[in-house]
Amino acid sequence: MKAGTDLAQIASLVGDPARANMLAALMGGTALTASELAMEAGVTLPTASAHLARLSDGGLLRMTRQGRHRYYALADHQVAAMLESIMGVAAALGPRKVLPGPRDTAMREARICYDHLAGEAGVAMFDAFAGRGLIAIDGDDVNLTDKGAGFFSGFGLDIEAMRGKRRPVCRSCLDWSVRRSHLAGSLGAGMLDRFIALKWARREKNSRVIRFTPPGRAAFEKMLRADEGRTGA
Amino acid sequence: MKAGTDLAQIASLVGDPARANMLAALMGGTALTASELAMEAGVTLPTASAHLARLSDGGLLRMTRQGRHRYYALADHQVAAMLESIMGVAAALGPRKVLPGPRDTAMREARICYDHLAGEAGVAMFDAFAGRGLIAIDGDDVNLTDKGAGFFSGFGLDIEAMRGKRRPVCRSCLDWSVRRSHLAGSLGAGMLDRFIALKWARREKNSRVIRFTPPGRAAFEKMLRADEGRTGA
């Protein structure tokens, strides 16, 4: 009985269209202001404000004030993973659109999942790193190997800084589009940042789609295959 | 915008206390009749009937008629996994009860997750099998090895029959209590069945808790450690 109550409490927070749209927007990973989220949800500011208060009270959102702005973001990765899993069920049993539009295809290929790369590209990267021994998989735990630390440092990531943080460096995250794991954690986030900094890929405006440039895609795939694909800076 | 709508649609189905209690009850893995679910949710039969219709229409439940009974069960494993992930968020940010009661402790140790073993025991089993090369982990894919096929057949499972079904033999399922994977799929379900048949463990009445008997626990742990722990029948 109690399990059901907890379940309902969390689910009902997600179960309102306005709130769900806000949460979906925040799956993009960037923190957004109350006004932006109001736009996103298609409601007025007062309404949005009330929703945001409920989501924050419920523990799904984290808020930081900056001047006269209030930036809202998903509370943590567990919340993001939960939303992905709900989206997964929705996608599985709601192929209302027969043909997956170009947008959906792009989402399946590469998208942002909170702050790291997901979709086929994300899964391919995860598998490649594991296969080359850059990360070690033990059950659901994923750990950086010595070899991996060297490689990723060479790629431009500050591994030491990542280790200092509370957030795990490596984590696997289940992918609804392919039902396999991809790389999350600060390493996953860092890699995506690098891809964008290197102009291998860019985020599509107002969407979670990640678009690789043709040369970026080539460089990305070369990197997956072998060490000489490294592009130091 | 569309993503949010889908999200809300599914989440709102779970977001009602009566429905959530029904779903939580069905996480036990056994199919239940409409009357039983009405009891579970604390509502009258007509109300329950309406809820069950909505859950079925929404694709979260599967119904089979048997005489004048209607048995309801979760639609598939993806739905079960989604519910676990929502429960995970609820558990993480809702430690309203400061002390985890004995019930919660037992749930963390060993519980049923739809039809297979979860909790610390489930995770330990998953890790042990992986460590001994009985299953091979590749990203989120889990596959039975030849060595594993031999071992599990010796343990009393009909591996060939499992391979004939559409359901995957091995699958990993993320565990909210320990944040690691445990073994799902028909192999996971089959193992739990064996444990119960061997009287190593039994299901606690009206709960998802799995209780190991003292000799059962010992046999279970011996099995995890080495091949000679095998208890053919």
Add this chain to the structure above:
DNA sequence: TTCATAGTTCGATGCTAACCAAAGTATGAA
């Protein structure tokens, strides 16, 4: 200070949906 922007709080409205009782349908047993 004064004005503007960002956000919250308040009060009122209206819609949705959860709920139950009673009547209706279907299946099985006598």
Add this chain to the structure above:
DNA sequence: TTCATACTTTGGTTAGCATCGAACTATGAA
């Protein structure tokens, strides 16, 4: 056929909550 059980449908009530406009607070800029 008749009765009982299991469930669904219908109709009507009620409660919750999403929504908005208007007033209020707080931060920053002129």
